[in-house]
Amino acid sequence: MSRAIEHILRDLEHIAIRHDSERRVRIDLASEALPALLELLKGRAGFVHLSAISCVDWIDSGEFELVYHLWSYELNTLVSAHIRIPRDPGVYLSVYDLYQPAAFFERDIHEMFGLYFEGSPDMRPFILTEWNGPPPMRKDFDSEAFVNQTFQWETYHPDWLKDLEEQGGGIDKRPEDIR
Amino acid sequence: MSNEREVIGIHAEAKRGNPLAHVFDELTRFCRARSLFMLHYCTGCGAIELPPAMTSRFDMERLGIQPMVTPRQADILLVTGYVSVKTLKRIILTYEQMSAPKYVIGICSCTVNGGMYWQSYATAKVLKAYLPVDMYIAGCMPRPEAVIAGLRALIDDIEADRAESWKRYYQHYDHYLGNQQSLFGDDWQTPTDILAEAEHYGLLGEHTRGKHTALLERHQRPLEALEMRLRVPEEPE
Amino acid sequence: MRPENYQAKSHPPSNEYELNFGPNHPGIEGNYALRVKLRGDRVIEARADAGYLHRGFEKLMEGRLWIQNIALVPRICVPDPTPMEVCYSLSVETLCVLEAPERAQWIRVMQLEMSRLAAHLFAFGGHAATTGLYTNMFWGVADRDLILDRFEELTGGRVYSIYNLPGGVRRDVPDGFLERLAALLDYLEARLEDYDNLFFRNQVFIRRARDVGAMTREQALEWGVTGPNLRATGLAFDVRRDDPYLIYDQLEFDVITQQAGDALARNLVRRGELKQSIRILRQIIERLPAVPGPVRVPIPNPLAWNAPAGETYTRVESSKGELAYYVVSTGGDKPYRVQVRGPSAMHAVRVLEKLSVGARLEDVAQIMFSLDACPPEVDR
Numbered sequence: 001m002s003r004a005i006e007h008i009l010r011d012l013e014h015i016a017i018r019h020d021s022e023r024r025v026r027i028d029l030a031s032e033a034l035p036a037l038l039e040l041l042k043g044r045a046g047f048v049h050l051s052a053i054s055c056v057d058w059i060d061s062g063e064f065e066l067v068y069h070l071w072s073y074e075l076n077t078l079v080s081a082h083i084r085i086p087r088d089p090g091v092y093l094s095v096y097d098l099y100q101p102a103a104f105f106e107r108d109i110h111e112m113f114g115l116y117f118e119g120s121p122d123m124r125p126f127i128l129t130e131w132n133g134p135p136p137m138r139k140d141f142d143s144e145a146f147v148n149q150t151f152q153w154e155t156y157h158p159d160w161l162k163d164l165e166e167q168g169g170g171i172d173k174r175p176e177d178i179r
Numbered sequence: 180m181s182n183e184r185e186v187i188g189i190h191a192e193a194k195r196g197n198p199l200a201h202v203f204d205e206l207t208r209f210c211r212a213r214s215l216f217m218l219h220y221c222t223g224c225g226a227i228e229l230p231p232a233m234t235s236r237f238d239m240e241r242l243g244i245q246p247m248v249t250p251r252q253a254d255i256l257l258v259t260g261y262v263s264v265k266t267l268k269r270i271i272l273t274y275e276q277m278s279a280p281k282y283v284i285g286i287c288s289c290t291v292n293g294g295m296y297w298q299s300y301a302t303a304k305v306l307k308a309y310l311p312v313d314m315y316i317a318g319c320m321p322r323p324e325a326v327i328a329g330l331r332a333l334i335d336d337i338e339a340d341r342a343e344s345w346k347r348y349y350q351h352y353d354h355y356l357g358n359q360q361s362l363f364g365d366d367w368q369t370p371t372d373i374l375a376e377a378e379h380y381g382l383l384g385e386h387t388r389g390k391h392t393a394l395l396e397r398h399q400r401p402l403e404a405l406e407m408r409l410r411v412p413e414e415p416e
Numbered sequence: 417m418r419p420e421n422y423q424a425k426s427h428p429p430s431n432e433y434e435l436n437f438g439p440n441h442p443g444i445e446g447n448y449a450l451r452v453k454l455r456g457d458r459v460i461e462a463r464a465d466a467g468y469l470h471r472g473f474e475k476l477m478e479g480r481l482w483i484q485n486i487a488l489v490p491r492i493c494v495p496d497p498t499p500m501e502v503c504y505s506l507s508v509e510t511l512c513v514l515e516a517p518e519r520a521q522w523i524r525v526m527q528l529e530m531s532r533l534a535a536h537l538f539a540f541g542g543h544a545a546t547t548g549l550y551t552n553m554f555w556g557v558a559d560r561d562l563i564l565d566r567f568e569e570l571t572g573g574r575v576y577s578i579y580n581l582p583g584g585v586r587r588d589v590p591d592g593f594l595e596r597l598a599a600l601l602d603y604l605e606a607r608l609e610d611y612d613n614l615f616f617r618n619q620v621f622i623r624r625a626r627d628v629g630a631m632t633r634e635q636a637l638e639w640g641v642t643g644p645n646l647r648a649t650g651l652a653f654d655v656r657r658d659d660p661y662l663i664y665d666q667l668e669f670d671v672i673t674q675q676a677g678d679a680l681a682r683n684l685v686r687r688g689e690l691k692q693s694i695r696i697l698r699q700i701i702e703r704l705p706a707v708p709g710p711v712r713v714p715i716p717n718p719l720a721w722n723a724p725a726g727e728t729y730t731r732v733e734s735s736k737g738e739l740a741y742y743v744v745s746t747g748g749d750k751p752y753r754v755q756v757r758g759p760s761a762m763h764a765v766r767v768l769e770k771l772s773v774g775a776r777l778e779d780v781a782q783i784m785f786s787l788d789a790c791p792p793e794v795d796r
Contacts, residue, residue: 023659024729048637048638049637049640049642050640051640051729051731051738051740051757052729052740052742052755052757054729054742054753054755055755056744056752056753057753067727067729067742069729069740069742069757073637073651073653073658076658076659078659078729078731080729099640100638100639100640100766101639101640101762101766103766104761104762104765104766108761112474126464126465126466126467126765127466127467127470127794127795128301128467128470129265129465129467130264130265130268130467131264131301133300136300136301136472136475137474137475141300141475143298143299143300143472143475143476143479144298144479146300147297147298147299147300147304150300150362151293151303151304151305151362152304152305152308152358153292153293153304153305154291154292154293154304154305156292218440219440219442220439220440220447221446221447222447222468223447223469224491224494224792226446226447226494227494227495227575228574228575230538230541230553230557231557231558231560231561231564234553234554234557234558235554235555235557235558236557236558236561246442248441248442250440261471263467263468263469263470263471263795265467265468265470266439266447266468266469269439269440269468273440295487295488295491296471296476298476298479299471299472299475299476300472300475301470301471301472302471319576320575320576322574
């Protein structure tokens, strides 16, 4: 079956296919070639199920990695297509016209990473409707610092703990001091 | 507590002329403690232990506790688990709509201090900063037995006239509103006019008004009826 | 607001209106909301509103050690937490090129099937309550509790067990556990007949649920539906059989399908899966004592455990559908990125929005419960 996939994809250029295991195939390709790849996989090999779109923020190289996980009910194979796009301006094409589930994942990636998908049906906020900060899943957003400046903490100093502290024990360090 | 109670207008001891009033109060509390309606709002993961607690195995109903679907007819607000900021707004709206006397129980460790989500940008950590909490049931998540034990403790408190957090909300409204504003922004307002209600119940305390309520009154927009109509159909069906 | 401040506006007559359905509503599963537009009592548009349960798991997991995340993952789907643990453990094992010992794999499958039984019983209960059949809800929850008792005996936790870890499970099954589990299965199997009489052959349920929220197989594939909801449209696909993990390829079970694709068919698929789960558990009870070996392999010091750089996409079949984890490691002691693909991310959002259109308002709750949507999986 892996032979079949390679046969279908022989026309695409600059594409690296790797077989991770019996039913897992990894494909690396340039971002421009992705729509053609998906179209081939869907049309010729029965990859009708878009399992997920994953986004990884590679902040050091200034790139977002997008991974499209496709499953074929006929070949029983999972193909993960990896592309990289520049972090700035962070715009890519929607694959909604090929795969309807993409609408959810693209909307999710848009609000969590700030990556915009052109042609996606709905890019309005969904989960973070009441959030004013930067896209929280980006690596440059520090959740802990945000928490410390936004939320109150419960001070917990019961009497039994005071006794312990007088003897030199107890919890007197915050977690970040330990780490 | 005794100092606070003197502030409370209509419940102040001095106004009582009828010697039977205390007997009547006790009877009211007895009945109230035995017919509690619990708001059916699953705010977090602790809600998964409520169906077992409510149904045949642990059977909360034998204590007179039943789920209730509308806030206005409910007595207990169970905050079952972590509260994200988005949920917290709804919890406050819900709480303010409930009719007094009303009780809040914070279930799970997350309502006490954020629990294992202490790092999370999305959840509020300390529930009692935004709402007066009568009782916490700690655990992650507390078992149905613990939930029932907590509710029984609340029943005892109600009978002994100790569960008075709802009065604290009116008397210290400025404090709670200040915390709410710091999280939701200065233009935060709810449809319920707490200040007018406090006046109505005779629960205006010296901490009811303050700089935060002044801010609220400056921002407050008069509420209008929502536009319900979308469009008139061309031909009625 | 005081009533005297309220000035009602008068509107021209219209029979279209908009309704907020949830988050505080008994007809909605969990803390989730729908905004529905209605004409009369027909839904003409529905829009999901999530985020009430958002905790930012994916961000939290980037800040914690590989092993600490085990405590975090079951919270992503509260009614069915075990697949979360197992799927995360499998991901880390793939990254670290570890393999759980065979006995641990058997114990994991046992847990997964127990969890599936519990989740399905809970799902029936919820669906029955939306059609007014409360007895079934009481029974379902009470019988689920008996399974939770076995979980407690096995793992120490009723709901969140935190029993799996990369490299195996925490400890072996207690003495006499398998006998007690077998007795429980006998009870549950005898009980299924009662459920049939009470619920699955009940005309109230059948007439309410038939043709409600129906989808064809083509629609289901196009919308990304998985799990029992997909099988209810006639496609016999199960990750356990067609992309086997753990020791599912050594077990015998049938993939249950129905053709109609409506709320009734989805429930009948789950009813059939109860039987299959019991069958799988019986095989495990029979064969587990003969499986030798430890229940976990030695793992490095968890506080200084660096997983090799790499990425993996691991999926399992949860009671709700296809559950997958995408885990990326850069060789550090914490994950670089974890993505959770919950099955309800499809079912509770776009599928629910589409199936609700044209339904009557009272059936929206039924559609949501028949899809077995789990809001925390959407929000994460």
